[in-house]
Amino acid sequence: MTKDTPRQGGRQLPTAEELRIWRDFIETTDVLRSRIASRLQSESALSPGDYAVLLALTEAPEQQMRSSELAAHIGWERSRLSHHLGRMERRGLIRRQECATDPRGAEVHLTAAGAEAFRGSTVPHLRAIRELFVDALTPDQLVAAGEIAAALRAHLDTRQAK
């Protein structure tokens, strides 16, 4: 009965049940992500990327940051950030300015329009998170979700290092 699923270390592939959970999990988190993104978009005309950048700048001393510092802070590749900042600059949400101390570098500044857009987006965004995520789960499930995230993160980190 269990002959076809070799024990411990021999088994490399997920069982049908494990696979079902995987698919459920990954597809559902994807839907969740896109629903939150769409609420943010329709309520504030901001993308999740915009929000992340504006959040970081808003919290930064003097509402400005070096480009690579910002990239590290939100966990993006520099190239991605550079493209995104270009689009945000066109929309007037941020401003790039050459760095005083290092002529190679660039400082990213929050503009008044950017600060305004971020302020207006915060409450609706948090409300969406509450409605679509927090309210969907029991308190136990919420805690479990946090633990699952932590376990996954830890596991991914060890695998990365290798």
Added chain:
Amino acid sequence: MTKDTPRQGGRQLPTAEELRIWRDFIETTDVLRSRIASRLQSESALSPGDYAVLLALTEAPEQQMRSSELAAHIGWERSRLSHHLGRMERRGLIRRQECATDPRGAEVHLTAAGAEAFRGSTVPHLRAIRELFVDALTPDQLVAAGEIAAALRAHLDTRQAK
């Protein structure tokens, strides 16, 4: 002491702890998704989208499907599928052919190259799922992950209908 978090129905915004869990959860699932995608890419030269399409076609009777049927099956908008099929057709993974019964429609056929690419990707992909997802969690956590996904899905569905 609890005066600042109105009870039941009054509170719209997540608490700091709920927000922390949200961020952990969504960021971690994102990293997980991209790590799995990158394994799939490097081991099989397929994107997650390619994989979903090839999986559906492989399991379809006669390895072919109507375009909108396929879209419904994998939960994509038709436009997205159309763009993706264009790219896959250029790479020779699938073939589009006008439908015999409905002159408006298109049939999507798996090609030999597509079937081959899918066959070669299956085991490495499943192994990646096992290594990066299943192995990261305890059996209890795995079950909890499934329940969380189900709860989220159910909640999102009711919100969608509204």
Added chain:
DNA sequence: CCTCCCGGGTTGACATGTCAATCCAAAGCT
């Protein structure tokens, strides 16, 4: 000084997604 390399950033090419507009043939309606 000159060359080589490095770190900060940008750029271009391309894959992937969304949205709205369009095309076309089949049905309905008049």
Added chain:
DNA sequence: AGCTTTGGATTGACATGTCAACCCGGGAGG
């Protein structure tokens, strides 16, 4: 027949991501 509607699918414009190549200003060695 002529006109509108509907359903299947594609298209174009644009946002977002990744990857690799590039530009540019400093050093480090020679």
